[in-house]
Amino acid sequence: STDGGSTWKRLEGHGLPAGIMGRIGVSVSGADSSRVYALIESxxxxxxxSEDAGENWIRMNEDGRLRQRAWYFSHVxxxxxxxxxxxxxxxxxxxxxxxxxxxxxxxxPHGDHHGLWIDPDNPQRMINGNDGGATVSTxxxxxxxxxxxxxxxxxxxVITDNRWPYYIYxxxxxxSTVAIKSYDDDGVIGRQDWYVVGGGESGYIAPYPSDPNIVYAGAEYFTSxxxxxxxxxxxxxxxxxxPSGNGAEKLEHRFQWTSPLFISPHDPNTLYNAGEVMFKSTNGGQSWRAISPDLTRNDKSKQKPSGGPITLDITSVEYYDTIFAAAESPLQKDLLWAGSDDGLVHVTTDGGQNWSDVTPKELPEWxxxxxxEPSHYDAGTAYIAVDRHKLDDFHPFIYRTRDYGKSWSRIVNGIPEGSYLRSVRxxxxxxxxxxAGTETGVLFSLDDGENWQALKLNLPTV
Incomplete structure (x- = not known):
């Protein structure tokens, strides 16, 4: 455009790549307005x-380090x-x-860089924004x-252990993962009060109840x-x-980005992990056995490599048809619940020998x-938080059962529309x-979910 964006002319040919083009980063030189750089996914x-304001182009560099994961980067x-x-x-x-x-x-510092400001009067001064925060160079x-x-x-x-002062994980x-003190005698919690506990950036953490120095931590398919x-x-x-480089359909088991990992509240030596099936270990993870069939829809059409048609992005983060939430009742041993990212809820009362599909009938598919959240007061009661924002549905969904999943009630009175759910406890x-943890804030209920009100006071909406 040469008229402030009122009209546009598509640039093609003249040195630009042929065929489909994806994300493109563009930057015009402040030293020469005819010099234009374009980082093109193709x-x-x-x-x-370009040396002539976009009329003709030359490919200067095709280094894969500069254009990998084009949908996520392509910043010039x-x-x-x-x-x-x-x-x-x-x-x-x-x-x-x-x-x-x-x-x-x-x-x-850090990695995954997404933003850069360069001082127009002094290019030695710049601010870089990355996945670790902001950093300044002079x-x-x-x-x-x-x-x-x-x-x-x-x-x-997050989870806490049982020592004093307790640690938050x-x-x-x-x-990294982190274990950090909740209190310090010096009056400040500093770098000396936290340490890394293994696992990865996205997973659940499970400290051993009687010895919090032993910690299980996970991320995707990895558990430590x-x-x-x-x-x-x-x-x-x-x-x-x-799994990198493969679609989920080719794998023996499917683990998602934040796969469930927890210790049984009835036996500290029993550990659970979930892929598309539930796994159980009774020897600290030295061996595992599946205790369920596939508890997902297992729709192979949704297990293809992600990305395309130019760039595939197969890091396993995008795997689907997996168990996304799982828990054991704190009241009844072997009463396990599992919920999938494709919209199914299952329960077993015998440690996995038999599973029942108890998906709420009115719950929208997918x-x-x-x-x-299994109840601490009644074994047959449980709550589920449902997230549909990736399907352009921002309505709040919390369901409660009082009969082991045979029937469910949607309990969202008082939760604002648009506040889709992340968690319920x-x-x-x-x-x-x-x-209830929503995208727009935390709410609480004093009557078992019949009515909700904001736990906000002067806190900002974040």
Whole structure:
């Protein structure tokens, strides 16, 4: 466009790749407005450069490091003072000073870089945004400020242990797992008060009840056992598996990004993990056995490699037809619940010998069962939080059963429309007190879910 966006002319040919093009990052040089850089997703893609404001193009670089996972990155930034200096952001941060012919990796902290601001008057000053937070350089990217002064952690699940002061455990998006003190005599909780407990960025964590120095942690298909006494980390996964590069349909078992992992409340030596079936170990993960059939819809059409038609993105994060939520009743041993990401709920009362499909009849198909919460007061009572926002349905869904799943009631009165559910929890001390975690805030109920109100006061909506 040459008229402020009122009209547009499609650029094609003249050096641009033929065929389908996907995501494209574009940046115009501040030093020369005729110099344009374009990072193009295409079969013959890469970094392209134009010297005549887009009329003609030359492919300068096709390095896979610069254009991998194009849907997630494809970020290009031209230097405001030097026409030959250009930055590309991907898992690393790269800079070229020869017009894109070659690139050097900069020492920006963390990884997965998505944003860059360059001072238009002094390009030595820049701010980089990545999955670890924001960082500043005043010497053209040679050194960067720390990111350890920013509360940017994103936790998937949290759990506490039984010691005093108790520790809080969680897995952080694009960071490590962490066990951190809830209290310190010095009056501040510092770096010395937390440590990594194995697993990965997205999984559940299960500290051993009688010895919290033993911690099981998972992420996707990987499960580890960490011993703080010896600082030893052991792989205790259900099976050796590296699914990268394969669609779920080709695998023996399907594990999703945040696959359930928990210790039985009745036997601390019993450990559960879930793929498309439920697995059980009674020897600390040294061996596992399946205790269920496939508890999903197992729709092979939804287990193909993700991405395409240009770039496949097969990291297993996108696997479908898996058990997304699972739990054992704290009141009745061997009473297990399982909910899938494709909308099924199952229950067994005999430790997995027999399973019943107890999916709520009014639950829309393909819903994701985000959390299952068995009651602390009645064995037949359980609650499920259902998330449908990926299907463009932002309505809140919480269901309650009082008869082992034979019938369900939707309990959402007072939850605002658009506040889709992430979790539901029951207070273990006060009967009838429930908490609901939604995309727009936390709510509570004093009457077993019949009515909800915001637990907010002066807290912001986040």
């Amino acid at each position: 079969k013959d893609g890469g970094l392209f450069r 930034f031209a230097d405001p003072k030097s026409a030959d200096t250009v930055y590309l952001l991907n898992t690393g941060m790269f800079r070229s000073t020869d017009g894109g012919r070659s690139f050097n990796l900069l020492s920006a 010497d053209g990217g040679k050194t960067w400020t720390t990111q350890y002064n920013q509360p940017t952690a994103q936790f998937y699940h 969680g897995a952080q998006q694009d960071n 056992r960490f011993d703080k006494h010896t600082e030893q980390l052991v792989d205790v996964s259900v099976l050796p598996l590296d 819903s994701m069962i985000s959390i299952i 029951e207070d273990p001390v006060r009967k009838g007190l429930l908490f």
